[in-house]
Amino acid sequence: MDSMLDERRDGSGGDTLVPPVNFSMVEEGVYRSGFPRASNFAFIETLNLRSIIYLCPEPYPEENMKYLQSRNIQLFQFGIEGKTEPSVSISENTITDALKVLIDVRNHPVLIHCKRGKHRTGCLVGCFRKLQNWCLSSVFEEYRSFAGVKSRVTDLRFLESFDVAALRHNLYSIIYQYQGYGSKKRRLLYKEETLQKPPRITSN
Amino acid sequence: MDSMLDERRDGSGGDTLVPPVNFSMVEEGVYRSGFPRASNFAFIETLNLRSIIYLCPEPYPEENMKYLQSRNIQLFQFGIEGKTEPSVSISENTITDALKVLIDVRNHPVLIHCKRGKHRTGCLVGCFRKLQNWCLSSVFEEYRSFAGVKSRVTDLRFLESFDVAALRHNLYSIIYQYQGYGSKKRRLLYKEETLQKPPRITSN
Numbered sequence: 001m002d003s004m005l006d007e008r009r010d011g012s013g014g015d016t017l018v019p020p021v022n023f024s025m026v027e028e029g030v031y032r033s034g035f036p037r038a039s040n041f042a043f044i045e046t047l048n049l050r051s052i053i054y055l056c057p058e059p060y061p062e063e064n065m066k067y068l069q070s071r072n073i074q075l076f077q078f079g080i081e082g083k084t085e086p087s088v089s090i091s092e093n094t095i096t097d098a099l100k101v102l103i104d105v106r107n108h109p110v111l112i113h114c115k116r117g118k119h120r121t122g123c124l125v126g127c128f129r130k131l132q133n134w135c136l137s138s139v140f141e142e143y144r145s146f147a148g149v150k151s152r153v154t155d156l157r158f159l160e161s162f163d164v165a166a167l168r169h170n171l172y173s174i175i176y177q178y179q180g181y182g183s184k185k186r187r188l189l190y191k192e193e194t195l196q197k198p199p200r201i202t203s204n
Numbered sequence: 205m206d207s208m209l210d211e212r213r214d215g216s217g218g219d220t221l222v223p224p225v226n227f228s229m230v231e232e233g234v235y236r237s238g239f240p241r242a243s244n245f246a247f248i249e250t251l252n253l254r255s256i257i258y259l260c261p262e263p264y265p266e267e268n269m270k271y272l273q274s275r276n277i278q279l280f281q282f283g284i285e286g287k288t289e290p291s292v293s294i295s296e297n298t299i300t301d302a303l304k305v306l307i308d309v310r311n312h313p314v315l316i317h318c319k320r321g322k323h324r325t326g327c328l329v330g331c332f333r334k335l336q337n338w339c340l341s342s343v344f345e346e347y348r349s350f351a352g353v354k355s356r357v358t359d360l361r362f363l364e365s366f367d368v369a370a371l372r373h374n375l376y377s378i379i380y381q382y383q384g385y386g387s388k389k390r391r392l393l394y395k396e397e398t399l400q401k402p403p404r405i406t407s408n
Binding site for chain 1: 227
């Protein structure tokens with residue numbers, strides 16, 4: 001914090017921040033990136049994360065785990081193999097479980113990451129975009145902008161076939177309101193939260 | 205709005221949304237994209253924009269202008285030539301002027317766009333990242349993720365040489381507080397706003 005205070009006093013830029021590789025903001029309270037290293041912790045500090053969605057089967061590194069514990073950040077791990085064989089595709093169930101954590105505002109701000117922030121993270125974010133009603137071509141464009149030359153046809157097929165309608169109906173078993181950017185935020189809110197504040201959705 | 209309300213009732217996904225090409229969220233209240241078309245208006249609706257930063261010299265299309273006026277969205281135009289000659293670089297002054305509009309929270313939510321959302325938009329966002337203390341390699345990585353194979357060495361040189369310190373001192377002539385993601389939001393707040401609410405910066 002000192003650097004921030006100094007910054008305000010003397011106008012200096014403060015310490016340089018190093019975001020994790022492939023870092024980006026997905027939505028309010030939702031971020032994505034590659035695997036965060038210790039050199040990224042100062043930047044991650046500014047996100048005030050409440051949770052992390054980790055999409056690799058490998059155990060979380062001790063150094064990162066210590067950082068999470070020191071900041072009381074909850075870790076949600078969904079072990080998805082980083083396979084490159086065209087035959088292997090991601091499990092719909094695993095992504096659905098991760099989506100349920102992702103759209104639950106009680107876990108926000110949340111950072112989604114795998115190893116490179118390209119394939120596994122790209123698939124989860126892509127399914128989230130489908131849930132947000134993005135057209136498929138835009139979902140693909142976003143996936144490609146992160147995967148670049150490493151884009152996988154199996155991931156694109158997965159994104160196309162992922163049944164978001166089933167998940168939606170699944171989610172309707174819980175009382176919630178949808179939210180999107182601005183006043184139309186697409187978020188999952190549970191009963192107690194819904195009761196606390198009236199729905200933001202207005203009919204203007 | 206009806207589709208949103210129907211969505212809540214029957215669980216249908218509502219209408220498909222088409223974000224502008226190269227759309228992305230830069231920060232809370234800051235978006236970037238390529239040139240929005242009429243087919244993107246329904247998506248843009250969900251951003252509840254207060255303003256648009258348009259970086260091309262060409263006059264804004266009548267159709268888009270009508271949309272902005274109907275939604276009371278303010279247009280800030282900074283005419284930057286979309287030149288491709290390696291000799292031509294972007295004017296520091298123009299980017300500085302655009303940055304001043306960009307970091308003013310009174311203009312948020314704001315959408316930055318040029319034609320393709322690659323070069324001119326990439327340069328403005330890159331300078332914004334420098335103002336946010338991002339390390340140069342991360343600024344370059346973000347620029348490349350949008351420009352892709354169209355990345356321009358002149359833009360990277362511009363980003364490297366852009367003097368953010370000068371802008372910072374320039375900004376310090378106004379009373380403001382820095383903000384970043386979460387509690388450390390990097391934003392320009394003017395006197396009256398600063399007086400209204402105490403600085404969010406805490407020294408925990």
